[in-house]
Amino acid sequence: MEDALTTYLEEARPRQLAELQAWLRIPSISTLAGHKADVKQAATWLMAQMRQAGLEHVELIETETQPMVYADWLHAGPDQPTVLIYGHFDVQPVDPLHLWATPPFEPTVRGENLYARGASDDKGQTFLHVKAVEALLQTRGGLPVNVKFLVEGEEESGSRAIRQYVPAHAAKLAADAALISDSHILAPDQPAVLYGLRGMWTAEVTVTTADHDLHSGSYGGAIHNANQALAELLAQLHDAQGRITVPGFYDEVRVLSAEERGRLARLPYGEAEILAESGAPAVYGEPEYSVVERTGARPTLEINGMWGGFIGEGFKTVIPCQAHAKISCRLVPYQDPARIGELVTRHLQRLAPPTVKVEVTGTRGSHAFLTPYDTPAIQAAARAYALVFGKEPVYTLEGGGIPVVNVLQEALNLPVVLMGFGLPDDNLHAPNEKFYLPNFYRGIRTSIAFLEEMAGTDT
């Protein structure tokens, strides 16, 4: 990297951090209707930053759900490839709020970390690409490749609008590779290229055992308690080894080759690491698979939320007539979310005794994703990582789905590069989300290096 750019990047750090903090102050929670204006504000804030960076055609794309932002810089010439950079400016809800050391929307630096909702997922990781482009345009007046940005505002609530927008605007978004930073590497100094992501199926389960809540003194012992009925149903979805018991659930699951299992086994991540990160007393799950395989290559069924009866202060001797669970399945190639939904729903209905009515509602799904890791764009990312981090990246499978990945891959027919800068202990979707700041700055340099590595690449 030439001196002018290096100096620029050194001097720009305080401003880059302050700008990111300003963006993080906007509580753009897309899943809560009351935050709709905040999501929009996060979009318009980003647009101002893009204009400042020197990007062109900066555009607010209004949709029926949440807005998106588009921008580009297309002056590298027709011989150079085009990179489409994706990110999202919406964030997860923040409760339980009392577990945050500092408020989620008051970004706070402690040690080498920046704490805030969205710090890592995904404002911080989106913003570093804007800063990379800005640095190049301000020091060199140009980029080595053509760049397009598409940044959405509902990744945490289903990515509905972008699923329609991308196929309908394929020419406008045409590119040779997509670049997404919405994942994590293995350790502060160990970069990782993700080549596979799990998909998702989500739904709400409601169990009904009476038409109104009942006094446990008068009915206890003779009417099925809905909490108990729900617990009894949910408890039958896994066996004692953590295998999912839904008939047919594993039928389509991609089988790992011995070569791939061997490569995954060499990752510096195992039971000791996951126990240290989670604070769990013991590891859970399918004993015939490693921890890396369980979280990346195997499907799951989780109870993300569960509630019924009296859950306030004090005590109420009630037999609840209804109980609820929010459940989700992480899916792997080649499971079909719609088919999984049918299997889980049918299984729950079949398990229900005559005392219990079961409803499964609000289902949504996305397919898993896999890119061959020898794709040229992925190799460019690997070289960029190695250059900036001074260490070759490893190739990993991840559990967290990014709905748009399949949309980009299928509608635009391009390879998707997942180049993360977060860390495993970033507390995504949990209290005290953070971004490790040294890797925010490294991320800016890696983004620059990636664009340079892409120049002249035959994709």
Place this chain on the structure above:
Amino acid sequence: MEDALTTYLEEARPRQLAELQAWLRIPSISTLAGHKADVKQAATWLMAQMRQAGLEHVELIETETQPMVYADWLHAGPDQPTVLIYGHFDVQPVDPLHLWATPPFEPTVRGENLYARGASDDKGQTFLHVKAVEALLQTRGGLPVNVKFLVEGEEESGSRAIRQYVPAHAAKLAADAALISDSHILAPDQPAVLYGLRGMWTAEVTVTTADHDLHSGSYGGAIHNANQALAELLAQLHDAQGRITVPGFYDEVRVLSAEERGRLARLPYGEAEILAESGAPAVYGEPEYSVVERTGARPTLEINGMWGGFIGEGFKTVIPCQAHAKISCRLVPYQDPARIGELVTRHLQRLAPPTVKVEVTGTRGSHAFLTPYDTPAIQAAARAYALVFGKEPVYTLEGGGIPVVNVLQEALNLPVVLMGFGLPDDNLHAPNEKFYLPNFYRGIRTSIAFLEEMAGTDT
């Protein structure tokens, strides 16, 4: 009943109803700290009514938790027995609020029912005794027996103060029988004397599987989900027939004699009635016992509340690190609540796999209660019911414990008469609690008849 009293009672009805409505407007929820002033106001409101009725020594008894009210009228002479009337002016919480047809603290008459929190449990049933005494004192200037009132403000939250007060003031409260109306009869025209009540053990169960909430994408499949772990534990507390699986749980349970089972079998209440009342699709529980036996003579274990993970609007793909349940056991003679608590706690601990930490906290308990149904005071109640309702009462066992019953029986060494005027579908502890008004007025007359039947009784 002489004409003057009959006429008085006919004419007093609108005023009696309006007064009860005024009392029901006070939201005296004892289990919620924010309603402490309301509980006190319900007490002082009752005191004014007692003075108006002609009762003497009306006294507010302040305690460390919620206040009690005492009053008496002791001019029937030393040869006449003394009746101690117990009631409570605190009420249950009201959520889920949206299920109430009219607000819980805006008492509303619809058809023959008065809808409000506390209408039946227990303001309405307490108030009718005050109105009975008032009617006698205002029409005759005296009562046939000596009467003491002790009305508490924390029946719905543990009856702590009264447990200490009664033994410490045994001489002041000395009586020949205690009268409690905090239960229900079988049908509007079918009175019932309760001769047994189940006791209670309550606790909160907390399951921990990690030290913070985790992203299901990164950890799903390798760390035990606390909701799932809780469901798996709770599901193991009953077998498929509804029997409780805690080892030793049934060891001390009172065995029903063939004679008693035969008498209970003649009650006009069974599966059809409980299904109609509850709206349940099927009856639950131990197949070798009738519905009456299951709800009155058999112990239970209920999950009154259960919660964990993300339970708000939208979706959050989180693995919760903790999940919670409020559980309670209805106990029968001769189960010991402390012993039951040990058994349940030990069983949960033993069931927990290495991935799960279980804590059982906040346990409380009360013993079950049983009075021989040929006790003279109970027979006086039976005659009073028959006189006013025109039908002989049946003798029932009930599930709902009234903590003070054991305190009165043990500390004052007197028979306790449980003479209810509620109905099975009164929605106690649930939305749309009501009191069937014809039985509010009949209750006043039955209370008068009971005091008359008690006169000269050799207790």
